[in-house]
Amino acid sequence: MDTILFVAQTEGDASLGKASLEALNAAKSLAGELGVAFSVGLVGVTVQAAADSIAGCGAQAFFGVSGDEFAQARYATDAAALAALAKAAGATIVIGAATSRMSRVLPGVAARLDGRSDTNVTALTVAGDKPTVTRWHYRQRMSAELTRPERPWFISVSPGCFAPCSKQAATAIVTPVMPELPTGGLRAKVTSIISPSAEEQTIRPDAALLFVAGAGWTKKQADGAAHLSEAEEIILQFLSKAQASLGTSKSLVDLSGEGQQVMRFLTHMHQVGQTGSTPRHAKGLATCCHGEEPHTVGWRFIGERRAVNLDPNCGWAQGKADVLYVADAFEVMRALIKIMD
Numbered sequence: 353m354d355t356i357l358f359v360a361q362t363e364g365d366a367s368l369g370k371a372s373l374e375a376l377n378a379a380k381s382l383a384g385e386l387g388v389a390f391s392v393g394l395v396g397v398t399v400q401a402a403a404d405s406i407a408g409c410g411a412q413a414f415f416g417v418s419g420d421e422f423a424q425a426r427y428a429t430d431a432a433a434l435a436a437l438a439k440a441a442g443a444t445i446v447i448g449a450a451t452s453r454m455s456r457v458l459p460g461v462a463a464r465l466d467g468r469s470d471t472n473v474t475a476l477t478v479a480g481d482k483p484t485v486t487r488w489h490y491r492q493r494m495s496a497e498l499t500r501p502e503r504p505w506f507i508s509v510s511p512g513c514f515a516p517c518s519k520q521a522a523t524a525i526v527t528p529v530m531p532e533l534p535t536g537g538l539r540a541k542v543t544s545i546i547s548p549s550a551e552e553q554t555i556r557p558d559a560a561l562l563f564v565a566g567a568g569w570t571k572k573q574a575d576g577a578a579h580l581s582e583a584e585e586i587i588l589q590f591l592s593k594a595q596a597s598l599g600t601s602k603s604l605v606d607l608s609g610e611g612q613q614v615m616r617f618l619t620h621m622h623q624v625g626q627t628g629s630t631p632r633h634a635k636g637l638a639t640c641c642h643g644e645e646p647h648t649v650g651w652r653f654i655g656e657r658r659a660v661n662l663d664p665n666c667g668w669a670q671g672k673a674d675v676l677y678v679a680d681a682f683e684v685m686r687a688l689i690k691i692m693d
């Protein structure tokens with residue numbers, strides 16, 4: 353019989369992030385399907401508040417690693433903490449969210465404990481009596497269901513695939529766990545965090561809508577001229593009004609590498625597709641991009657997809673979008689912004 357442990361690092365304010373609450377739900381429902389109990393393992397400066405916030409989640413036990421050295425992401429401390437939690441709980445299956453901090457360390461912990469690891473899992477089920485994970489391969493082109501006999505099995509769950517576990521506050525009894533830290537001291541130190549301000553931030557993973565801007569925004573339009581600054585203004589206005597997340601095609605990102613003028617707020621981080629990211633959002637609106645397979649791969653997890661393109665034979669018309677507006681995106685977006693005023 354498997355013993356399931358949900359693990360998470362606390363956020364800067366000592367709470368649990370949305371992705372962690374989703375992973376908690378994943379662990380809880382797998383335990384329910386298997387008919388086994390599950391435990392919670394938390395890492396942070398203090399973990400009591402986070403444990404209290406989910407005290408009513410149904411976990412049979414809470415374990416915690418706390419201390420100042422666990423405030424920041426650092427491989428040595430995070431790996432030691434998670435390994436100690438897995439051992440303390442006697443876990444055979446360890447489930448965490450595929451956040452950047454957890455993803456950096458969970459497969460390494462599996463190696464330390466001679467276990468196995470599967471990352472960015474999108475579904476957890478029980479086939480027969482075996483826990484089974486679903487994950488995508490080859491840049492989201494093939495999906496596989498797999499199970500493993502080896503234990504401990506470390507699983508990171510992709511954000512956006514499970515509903516977050518609702519917070520049920522009470523007082524949790526947390527068993528403190530003391531990890532063994534490296535004897536040579538902790539060499540890696542986080543001295544500061546540099547991040548863009550809220551207004552500059554255009555990648556919003558929790559937004560309801562993904563807005564994709566393609567290379568068409570930079571191309572010559574019907575009047576024979578390109579209208580880049582107008583395009584920038586329209587896109588930024590729409591993003592700010594809709595609080596949408598911005599994605600872009602490879603062509604538009606690559607233009608900067610070719611010395612052409614591109615939009616100042618675009619980086620390679622915005623690229624969606626086979627060689628970009630595959631964000632998850634309820635809705636998507638693609639404008640001025642062609643609907644090619646390599647970038648529509650990035651749309652695999654978009655619920656409702658719409659596109660605006662001048663070309664009625666573009667890729668979106670070949671089944672890549674639910675609704676295609678054959679229209680000028682400059683006009684459509686201007687009209688849309690007016691309605692939103």
Ligand SMILES: Cc1cc2nc3c(=O)[nH]c(=O)nc-3n(C[C@H](O)[C@H](O)[C@H](O)COP(=O)(O)OP(=O)(O)OC[C@H]3O[C@@H](n4cnc5c(N)ncnc54)[C@H](O)[C@@H]3O)c2cc1C
Nearest residue numbers: 566567568601602603625626627628640641642647662681
């Ligand atoms: C191995 C490989 C991997 C790749 N990976 C990726 C990837 O990860 N992500 C990615 O994006 N691409 C990727 N590509 C590139 C991809 O194949 C396309 O070349 C690129 O995505 C096309 O970008 P685009 O649609 O923005 O531009 P274009 O193909 O230039 O299309 C511009 C579109 O804008 C439309 N348009 C112009 N003006 C207007 C207007 N006023 N209103 C409405 N529509 C207008 C045009 O009709 C046209 O359809 C990859 C390619 C290869 C070979």
